Amino acid sequence: MTSQIINVDKLSREFKGSGGTVRALDAISLAVTEGTTLAVVGESGSGKTTAARLILGLDTPSKGSISVLGQEITSFGPSQMRPLRRDIQVVQQDPFSQLNRRHTVKRIIEGPMLAFKVGDKKSREERVIELLEAVGLEREHLKRKPHELSGGQCQRVAIARALALDPKILILDEAVSALDVSVRAQVLNLLKKLQRDRGLTYLFITHDLGVAHYMADEIVVMFRGRIVERGTRSEVFDTPGHHYTAGLLASVPVADFTDTKAAVSDVIVQATPNKADACAYRSRCPIGKNLDDCASKALTETMSSATHGWLCHFPIDR
Ligand SMILES: Nc1ncnc2c1ncn2[C@@H]1O[C@H](COP(=O)(O)OP(=O)(O)OP(=O)(O)O)[C@@H](O)[C@H]1O
Ligand SMILES: [Mg+2]
Numbered sequence: 001m002t003s004q005i006i007n008v009d010k011l012s013r014e015f016k017g018s019g020g021t022v023r024a025l026d027a028i029s030l031a032v033t034e035g036t037t038l039a040v041v042g043e044s045g046s047g048k049t050t051a052a053r054l055i056l057g058l059d060t061p062s063k064g065s066i067s068v069l070g071q072e073i074t075s076f077g078p079s080q081m082r083p084l085r086r087d088i089q090v091v092q093q094d095p096f097s098q099l100n101r102r103h104t105v106k107r108i109i110e111g112p113m114l115a116f117k118v119g120d121k122k123s124r125e126e127r128v129i130e131l132l133e134a135v136g137l138e139r140e141h142l143k144r145k146p147h148e149l150s151g152g153q154c155q156r157v158a159i160a161r162a163l164a165l166d167p168k169i170l171i172l173d174e175a176v177s178a179l180d181v182s183v184r185a186q187v188l189n190l191l192k193k194l195q196r197d198r199g200l201t202y203l204f205i206t207h208d209l210g211v212a213h214y215m216a217d218e219i220v221v222m223f224r225g226r227i228v229e230r231g232t233r234s235e236v237f238d239t240p241g242h243h244y245t246a247g248l249l250a251s252v253p254v255a256d257f258t259d260t261k262a263a264v265s266d267v268i269v270q271a272t273p274n275k276a277d278a279c280a281y282r283s284r285c286p287i288g289k290n291l292d293d294c295a296s297k298a299l300t301e302t303m304s305s306a307t308h309g310w311l312c313h314f315p316i317d318r
Contacts, residue, residue, distance in 0.1 A: 004031040004033055006055060006169065006201070007068075008028060008031070010027045011027065011029070011054060024225055026047075033217075034168070035199050036218065039216035045224075052173050052203065068084060069084065071084065086112075091155070091162050093174035093175065095152070095155045096146055105142050105157050109132065111161060112161060113127065116165060128160075134160065135190060137156055151183065152187060155178075170203075175187070175191075177208065191215070209249065219233055227301075229309070230308070231305075239318065241308070242312045242316070243285045243312065277299060279313070288313070293313050
């Protein structure tokens with residue numbers, strides 16, 4: 001039996017501001033199976049980080065529910081979330097700003113152990129060295145501060161810190177996006193090795209379809225706060241159902257992820273408004289832009305297999 005260690009059901013998050021309400025997430029549902037990688041792909045503003053923050057318990061949903069490792073965390077506050085924070089950690093995009101620039105690498109990696117009062121000085125030191133080696137850094141790096149490291153080395157430190165408490169889940173929010181192509185490949189391969197060795201579960205957020213193809217077991221494609229397509233990697237890449245997915249795939253070479261300069265954000269153009277539950281992609285869609293149903297009829301997910309589904313009235317015909 002497979003076990004789903006993240007389970008998100010009809011999750012919505014609205015932000016109210018002076019300019020009106022932003023529906024950052026609109027009833028998304030997803031599940032991540034233990035030991036696997038779910039990639040969340042979508043252009044800027046599609047709601048990826050909002051979803052990550054909710055799953056990490058850093059924000060509270062407007063509607064819907066979240067369970068992590070079998071615990072319903074939907075309305076947890078920081079103190080209720082704290083024990084779970086050992087099991088679910090995050091690595092973010094910016095290699096430098098996510099690390100305390102006044103701290104040494106040793107202190108940064110030790111940080112979570114100090115915060116959770118884990119072990120004594122000696123056992124923590126041993127653990128820091130073990131983690132340092134696991135992420136491919138040398139002992140000489142221990143005394144350095146972030147500005148004395150490269151971007152890739154900083155990201156390795158961030159990964160080591162995220163692993164310090166032996167978590168079950170890592171949320172990687174554009175964790176390799178700021179890295180040069182060759183360094184990105186190294187860090188991706190490191191993440192794959194760590195997943196194999198430690199049985200980690202990844203929620204892997206990326207703009208970059210090449211990276212998603214390289215890393216993911218399953219993929220969800222987000223557009224304007226909704227999941228417009230989901231499936232196994234091969235379902236989404238080989239037989240996409242949604243025109244948005246197909247458009248993304250056409251714009252990005254996926255065979256060699258290291259050569260993926262084009263990203264989802266490069267294909268953004270402005271959309272015209274629709275009825276709330278209708279297709280938000282319509283104005284960019286080669287099929288739907290002239291069809292009334294796409295502008296007015298509410299969408300529900302169509303599943304073509306147990307895992308492959310899309311949110312489209314007129315999916316790609318095969
Ligand atoms: N705290 C907030 N207050 C108001 N609006 C917000 C807030 N956080 C996010 N949003 C809005 O919610 C939408 C989704 O934002 P989010 O950061 O989740 O996107 P994203 O997919 O992570 O984008 P990117 O790829 O640029 O990181 C955006 O329209 C954003 O402006
Ligand atoms: Mg984001």
